[in-house]
Amino acid sequence: MALINPSILSADFARLAEEAKAVEGADWLHVDVMDNHFVPNLTLGVPVVESLRKATDTPLDCHLMIEDPDRWAPQYVEAGAGSVTFHAEAAAAPVRLAREIRAKGARASMALKPATPIEQYEDLLPELDMLLIMTVEPGFGGQAFLDIMLPKIRRTRALIAKHGLEMWLQVDGGVSDKTIERCAEAGADVFVAGSAVYGAEDPAKAVRTLRDKADA
Ligand code: DX5
Ligand code: ZN
Numbered sequence: 001m002a003l004i005n006p007s008i009l010s011a012d013f014a015r016l017a018e019e020a021k022a023v024e025g026a027d028w029l030h031v032d033v034m035d036n037h038f039v040p041n042l043t044l045g046v047p048v049v050e051s052l053r054k055a056t057d058t059p060l061d062c063h064l065m066i067e068d069p070d071r072w073a074p075q076y077v078e079a080g081a082g083s084v085t086f087h088a089e090a091a092a093a094p095v096r097l098a099r100e101i102r103a104k105g106a107r108a109s110m111a112l113k114p115a116t117p118i119e120q121y122e123d124l125l126p127e128l129d130m131l132l133i134m135t136v137e138p139g140f141g142g143q144a145f146l147d148i149m150l151p152k153i154r155r156t157r158a159l160i161a162k163h164g165l166e167m168w169l170q171v172d173g174g175v176s177d178k179t180i181e182r183c184a185e186a187g188a189d190v191f192v193a194g195s196a197v198y199g200a201e202d203p204a205k206a207v208r209t210l211r212d213k214a215d216a
Helices: 013-021 046-055 069-078 094-103 119-127 147-162 180-186 203-215
Strands: 003-006 029-034 060-065 083-087 107-112 130-134 168-172 190-193
Touching: 003 029, 003 203, 013 046, 029 046, 046 060, 046 069, 060 069, 069 083, 069 094, 083 094, 083 130, 094 107, 094 119, 107 119, 107 168, 119 147, 130 147, 147 168, 147 180, 180 190, 180 203, 190 203
Parallel strands: 003 190, 029 060, 060 083, 083 107, 107 130, 130 168, 168 190
Antiparallel strands: none
């Protein structure tokens, strides 16, 4: 069954607790951490994750779009994240980092920007609980889905099958009721949606619609 992870990047940051509650019933809450260096935008950090953890029962899926994740990612596990995603382009020692995240008790995940090929990371897949394929250039919500990423999703799904792994394959960026079926068909099973959920009149209903379409 598809997992739907609303991104609070498109929520009202002054009402984060309420906005988190508005999507209870979603599988995970996707928390976009940006440092204005790895991406040209700035969002939130460890203290906000600590507070969010207390504000909702939905597990937190932290997506770190930051430099030096080797230093910071473990702190997000300590702050209460159930899954921590670092970027392949930013990690100095991705294997050591993934092992540290797992050892601290969270799911370890690695993200790839659109121009980063999956093939060079094939041997690392067993170290990960999830691979995130960005379907926009990271940094902002509300961008158009990049159809050119569909072949990469397919190739990644094939590599996961080849190695007999249980890991999840997440897509993030431009996922909506118009694009989610294409992602699911290509092999994704975890779907991040920001504007498609928080831009909807009824965010909880938008989550259900996305799940139905992904599972169809
Ligand atoms: C973008 C973030 C996404 C963003 C997606 O860099 O990683 O999680 O919130 O927003 P939408 O779903 O609006 O493209
Ligand atoms: Zn994200």
